[in-house]
Amino acid sequence: NAGVTQTPKFQVLKTGQSMTLQCAQDMNHNSMYWYRQDPGMGLRLIYYSASEGTTDKGEVPNGYNVSRLNKREFSLRLESAAPSQTSVYFCASNPALNYGYTFGSGTRLTVV
Amino acid sequence: SQELEQSPQSLIVQEGKNLTINCTSSKTLYGLYWYKQKYGEGLIFLMMLQKGGEEKSHEKITAKLDEKKQQSSLHITASQPSHAGIYLCGAETPIKTSYDKVIFGPGTSLSVIP
Numbered sequence: 740n741a742g743v744t745q746t747p748k749f750q751v752l753k754t755g756q757s758m759t760l761q762c763a764q765d766m767n768h769n770s771m772y773w774y775r776q777d778p779g780m781g782l783r784l785i786y787y788s789a790s791e792g793t794t795d796k797g798e799v800p801n802g803y804n805v806s807r808l809n810k811r812e813f814s815l816r817l818e819s820a821a822p823s824q825t826s827v828y829f830c831a832s833n834p835a836l837n838y839g840y841t842f843g844s845g846t847r848l849t850v851v
Numbered sequence: 852s853q854e855l856e857q858s859p860q861s862l863i864v865q866e867g868k869n870l871t872i873n874c875t876s877s878k879t880l881y882g883l884y885w886y887k888q889k890y891g892e893g894l895i896f897l898m899m900l901q902k903g904g905e906e907k908s909h910e911k912i913t914a915k916l917d918e919k920k921q922q923s924s925l926h927i928t929a930s931q932p933s934h935a936g937i938y939l940c941g942a943e944t945p946i947k948t949s950y951d952k953v954i955f956g957p958g959t960s961l962s963v964i965p
Contacts, residue, residue, distance in 0.1 A: 782955040839884055839896035
């Protein structure tokens with residue numbers, strides 16, 4: 740089915756470990772986004788990419804890096820995981836301005 | 852910065868009852884989105900409103916944007932267990948570039964009792 744695919748769905752990391760969250764969309768969308776969702780905080784934008792080859796910081800970028808590998812893929816990397824990065828991470832995409840986002844099913848990350 | 856508030860925070864209704872969820876912005880909304888999130892899953896796009904006074908409906912869900920474009924309501928008629936989940940409103944941030952970024956409210960948790 741067309742949409743946004745995130746991997747993995749679940750992950751447990753030890754403090755200081757690194758990992759990359761993968762996101763791919765097959766809808767030929769230009770823009771892609773990474774959000775984190777925390778209880779009482781709602782969804783907060785980490786990084787976004789308006790088009791292939793461009794990335795920009797969102798509201799909470801510290802501790803993260805991103806790569807827009809091509810039009811389909813947008814990865815999120817945690818270089819040195821911290822317990823404060825325990826969260827549910829969502830990738831989203833949309834074709835252009837004024838279009839609703841399509842979200843992936845999320846990655847539930849726990850850092851111990 | 853623009854912030855979105857939602858009320859109520861949570862809602863428990865009996866199947867068949869009507870309900871309303873509100874989303875209020877501290878600034879004028881340039882675009883207002885409604886999403887539904889089932890527990891443990893991703894967000895599903897419901898509707899987008901742009902013009903003051905605009906109203907859209909999909910099945911038993913109606914969303915309205917007020918004339919001043921600072922408040923939106925989501926109304927569910929004759930609720931069903933399938934309507935249960937978390938409803939989030941999202942708003943486009945003031946456009947500084949051609950990029951489209953959306954901020955979200957904290958969400959309203961809806962439970963429907965059969």
